[in-house]
Amino acid sequence: MAPWVFSSGAFVMGIILGSFLTVCIHRLPRGQSVVTPRSACPDCGHGIHWFDNIPLVSFIILRGRCRNCRQPIPYRYPLIELINGVGYVLLLRHFGWGWPVVLYGMFFSALLAVTWIDWDFQIIPDVITIPGTVLGLVASTLILPVGFWNALIGIVVGGGILYLLAWMSPFVFGKEGLGGGDIKLLAMVGAFLGWQPALLTLFLASILEAGVGLSLMGLKVLARGQYMPFGPFLAVGAITSLLYSSHLIHWYLELI
Numbered sequence: 150m151a152p153w154v155f156s157s158g159a160f161v162m163g164i165i166l167g168s169f170l171t172v173c174i175h176r177l178p179r180g181q182s183v184v185t186p187r188s189a190c191p192d193c194g195h196g197i198h199w200f201d202n203i204p205l206v207s208f209i210i211l212r213g214r215c216r217n218c219r220q221p222i223p224y225r226y227p228l229i230e231l232i233n234g235v236g237y238v239l240l241l242r243h244f245g246w247g248w249p250v251v252l253y254g255m256f257f258s259a260l261l262a263v264t265w266i267d268w269d270f271q272i273i274p275d276v277i278t279i280p281g282t283v284l285g286l287v288a289s290t291l292i293l294p295v296g297f298w299n300a301l302i303g304i305v306v307g308g309g310i311l312y313l314l315a316w317m318s319p320f321v322f323g324k325e326g327l328g329g330g331d332i333k334l335l336a337m338v339g340a341f342l343g344w345q346p347a348l349l350t351l352f353l354a355s356i357l358e359a360g361v362g363l364s365l366m367g368l369k370v371l372a373r374g375q376y377m378p379f380g381p382f383l384a385v386g387a388i389t390s391l392l393y394s395s396h397l398i399h400w401y402l403e404l405i
């Protein structure tokens with residue numbers, strides 16, 4: 150079969166699961182079930198029919214408005230679906246078809262949900278990171294090119310280093326910067342990627358957060374000392390590590 154068939158399949162799969170992700174992102178931090186009830190318009194409460202719930206397509210047909218009350222549907226819904234769809238295509242092109250890409254797809258979607266929830270609510274739900282860590286450990290043992298011990302060390306090193314930083318930060322930085330959610334998130338990254346990419350994730354996330362933080366302060370969007378969630382940066386760092394850790398670690402070792 151032609152490569153575009155696989156890419157299209159990955160994209161469709163990505164936007165369908167992305168649609169489920171939007172439900173998770175909305176309901177998990179509010180402690181609601183992601184299964185029932187079916188989706189409703191947040192403005193008028195009108196139940197959304199299956200034909201108005203087709204990822205991306207319905208948003209375009211409805212021109213971004215609820216069929217019942219015509220209130221705008223937030224752009225984040227099609228955006229999350231689109232990011233998830235494009236993410237799956239990129240993963241498929243990078244890793245090729247097989248079980249690893251299925252697992253990396255789940256890892257990607259979990260990170261996407263975490264990014265959005267942490268940005269909105271400054272929490273990272275345990276219901277994502279704890280089962281995610283277990284899944285990562287099992288997957289690394291059985292399928293991914295990581296292995297049990299590397300994944301286990303990844304969990305301990307990833308979670309441990311953030312635990313230590315969180316414990317130290319009130320003394321060193323005079324403020325509490327890291328939460329328990331960040332600790333469990335980096336443990337999950339360690340479970341999926343192994344300990345070296347987990348450290349690389351933290352390194353990349355720190356640089357990125359500093360860069361974005363300084364830029365936002367420069368633009369006066371963010372006040373000095375204002376809290377910025379770390380989860381989204383860890384997520385971007387983790388995906389970068391997943392795709393390029395061997396290159397980056399190799400490049401770094403050549404430098405020193």
Ligand SMILES: [Zn+2]
Binds near residue numbers: 215218219
């Ligand atoms: Zn409505």
